[in-house]
Amino acid sequence: MDFGKIIERIxxxxxxxxAEWPVVAAEPANVKGLYAGYIALVAALPVIxxxxxxxxxxxxxxxxxxxxxxxxxxxxxxxxxxxxxxxxYMVALIVNALAPTFGGEKDMNQALKTVAYAWTASWVAGIGxxxxxxxxxxxxxxxVYSIYLxxxxxxxxxxxxxxxxxxxxxxxxxxAIVLGWIVDLVVAGVIGTAALTxxxxxxxxxxxxxxxxxxxxxxxALGKLAAMGERAEQASKELDAAQKSGDSTAQxxxxxxxxxxxxxxxxxxxxxxxxxxKAFLPESLGSFKRNSTMGMRISQASADxxxxxxxxxxxxxxDTGGAKGFMSLASAMAPEEEKQTEHGYExxxxxxxxxxxxxxxxxxxxxxxxxxVGKRFTVKANGNVDGIEQLKQAVASVDLAKLESLKxxxxxxx
Numbered sequence: 001m002d003f004g005k006i007i008e009r010i011x012x013x014x015x016x017x018x019a020e021w022p023v024v025a026a027e028p029a030n031v032k033g034l035y036a037g038y039i040a041l042v043a044a045l046p047v048i049x050x051x052x053x054x055x056x057x058x059x060x061x062x063x064x065x066x067x068x069x070x071x072x073x074x075x076x077x078x079x080x081x082x083x084x085x086x087x088x089y090m091v092a093l094i095v096n097a098l099a100p101t102f103g104g105e106k107d108m109n110q111a112l113k114t115v116a117y118a119w120t121a122s123w124v125a126g127i128g129x130x131x132x133x134x135x136x137x138x139x140x141x142x143x144v145y146s147i148y149l150x151x152x153x154x155x156x157x158x159x160x161x162x163x164x165x166x167x168x169x170x171x172x173x174x175x176a177i178v179l180g181w182i183v184d185l186v187v188a189g190v191i192g193t194a195a196l197t198x199x200x201x202x203x204x205x206x207x208x209x210x211x212x213x214x215x216x217x218x219x220x221a222l223g224k225l226a227a228m229g230e231r232a233e234q235a236s237k238e239l240d241a242a243q244k245s246g247d248s249t250a251q252x253x254x255x256x257x258x259x260x261x262x263x264x265x266x267x268x269x270x271x272x273x274x275x276x277x278k279a280f281l282p283e284s285l286g287s288f289k290r291n292s293t294m295g296m297r298i299s300q301a302s303a304d305x306x307x308x309x310x311x312x313x314x315x316x317x318x319d320t321g322g323a324k325g326f327m328s329l330a331s332a333m334a335p336e337e338e339k340q341t342e343h344g345y346e347x348x349x350x351x352x353x354x355x356x357x358x359x360x361x362x363x364x365x366x367x368x369x370x371x372x373v374g375k376r377f378t379v380k381a382n383g384n385v386d387g388i389e390q391l392k393q394a395v396a397s398v399d400l401a402k403l404e405s406l407k408x409x410x411x412x413x414x
Contacts, residue, residue: 006038010124013117014145017152024117025156029109035085039116043084046126051077053129091115091176095158102168104160114157118150147173276406280317280379280398285390288313305383305394313383313394317403319376360388367391373400374407 012020055073089112096111098104125142151169155162281303283290288305302316338347343363349356351371360367369391370380381394 006041009038009117010042010120013120013149014124017149021117021153021156024113024153025110027113029113031089031109031112034109034112034116039085039088042116042120042123043088044081045123046129047077047081047084049127049129050080087176087179088112088115088119090179091172094175095154095172098168098171099158099160102154102158102160102164104154104158104164104168107158110157114150114153118146118153121145121149280403281315282397285313285315285394285397288394311383311385313381313385313391315394315398316378316380317398318378318380358388358391369395371395371400374404376407377403379403 009020013024051073054076055069092108092112092115095114096106096108099106099111122139122142122145125138125145128138128142147169150172151165154160154165154168158168160168281290281301285305288307288311290303290305300316300318302314305313305315336347336349338349339345341359341361344359344361344367346359347357354374355372356370358367358369364384365386366382366384367388368380368382369388370378372378379395379398379400381391383391385391
């Protein structure tokens with residue numbers, strides 16, 4: 001896989017679409033290659049950005065910040081990603097089926113090209129959800145530009161007469177909007193909630209007068225996407241071979257590996273057992289004594305601590321397990337942000353290589369402090385206390401160094 005070509009394609013389709021669409025139309029391609037070499041990577045950008053916004057940064061209104069719990073956020077992110085990949089194919093099927101109606105020629109590979117490259121603008125603009133105040137405008141502009149790209153591309157890829165491209169585009173977009181709305185409803189129901197960023201592009205180095213040689217920092221967001229793409233490409237080859245063999249067991253295993261390419265390892269990751277997570281929660285936090293009841297979910301442990309004066313702290317340790325790849329990308333893409341609220345502040349930043357989020361309300365005396373450790377584990381403390389320092393101390397009571405040493409625990413290798 002030439003990741004430099006993917007970046008160049010993104011730049012070309014966004015900046016010179018009139019010249020790029022004839023090139024796209026003439027290129028040989030198939031469904032597997034388009035997914036492994038382009039769609040699986042670019043479609044991940046808005047999904048990861050949505051997780052950052054929903055679970056790490058949150059949405060604020062009237063002095064209240066709402067975040068989707070990490071566990072729900074990860075579940076929603078993975079589901080949204082899978083459905084997004086399915087949605088691309090569904091819309092491509094529709095574009096292909098409509099071709100004769102508008103004087104075009106049916107060709108599934110060309111239809112998938114059309115949808116994938118037209119949606120590039122929307123996918124890249126989807127990163128904008130993490131930009132305060134301007135997110136809606138950025139996403140809207142990306143959506144409108146994707147419609148324009150579709151309009152420009154249909155005459156080249158599906159060979160429809162230019163004068164019929166407008167109607168072809170309109171019908172395709174209406175159906176895509178309806179399907180997208182259904183996907184959003186499914187994701188919301190499951191989790192229980194109604195231009196590439198500088199962080200990504202900053203690690204790309206172009207050398208040579210022609211800019212042909214592109215190197216990517218393997219620790220950057222783009223580098224991690226490149227690694228995911230390479231794993232997806234290899235997994236898709238194995239799936240293809242398994243399908244040709246007719247061995248149902250091999251096919252099932254290959255499909256599982258393809259769906260697990262979001263991991264940082266070739267073989268996937270098993271989350272730590274709940275008992276291992278629970279062991280990191282101390283019996284007390286100074287004058288705060290742990291209640292006898294403890295909340296527990298697979299890969300997550302939490303405990304409530306109460307003081308005699310009525311104050312309380314909830315301390316939570318989570319293992320993202322198989323979603324470690326997504327968490328690693330989220331940590332790389334998350335912007336550093338600080339803002340003052342009416343009665344306090346919120347800020348997200350990096351410290352010692354870990355993503356940190358903190359917020360404090362001086363009026364309610366309520367706050368939250370969380371750290372992503374080893375790009376896999378999340379340690380969070382929240383509650384009503386005298387100051388944010390108590391929440392920081394609560395997080396510090398967890399052996400973060402030992403927890404980080406387990407970042408590769410459960411990693412399977414083939």
